Amino acid sequence: MSHVECTRRAEVDLRRIWVYVAERNFSAADRLWDQLQSAFNLLSMNQYMGEAIRGSAIGLRQFSVGSYVIFFRPLPNGIRLLRVVHASRDMRAVIEELDEGEQ
Secondary structure: EEEEEEEEHHHHHHHHHHHHHHHHHHHHHHHHHHHHHHHHHHHHHHHOOOOOOOOOOOOOOEEEEEEEEEEEEEOEEEEEEEEEEOOOOOOOHHHHHHHHHHH
């Protein structure tokens, strides 16, 4: 059975995203939450979906959901969810931070 292992940083990201969207539109926040949860479940069953990050020392992958990018590592029985960030962020900086922090 597949599972999603969520880091504390990813939990903080998700909480902040939901609050930010909910302050503007509560229903939209719930819809986005559902879309992200569906993506996490899909990725946990198909660990090699999404784009492999070239040069990542930790086997980092990314997958987009709307305006958000999910960063994760495949595990034998699911995924390790590392970050969820808005696509407008500096992705290179996010990737460097993840590669350094996960080694």
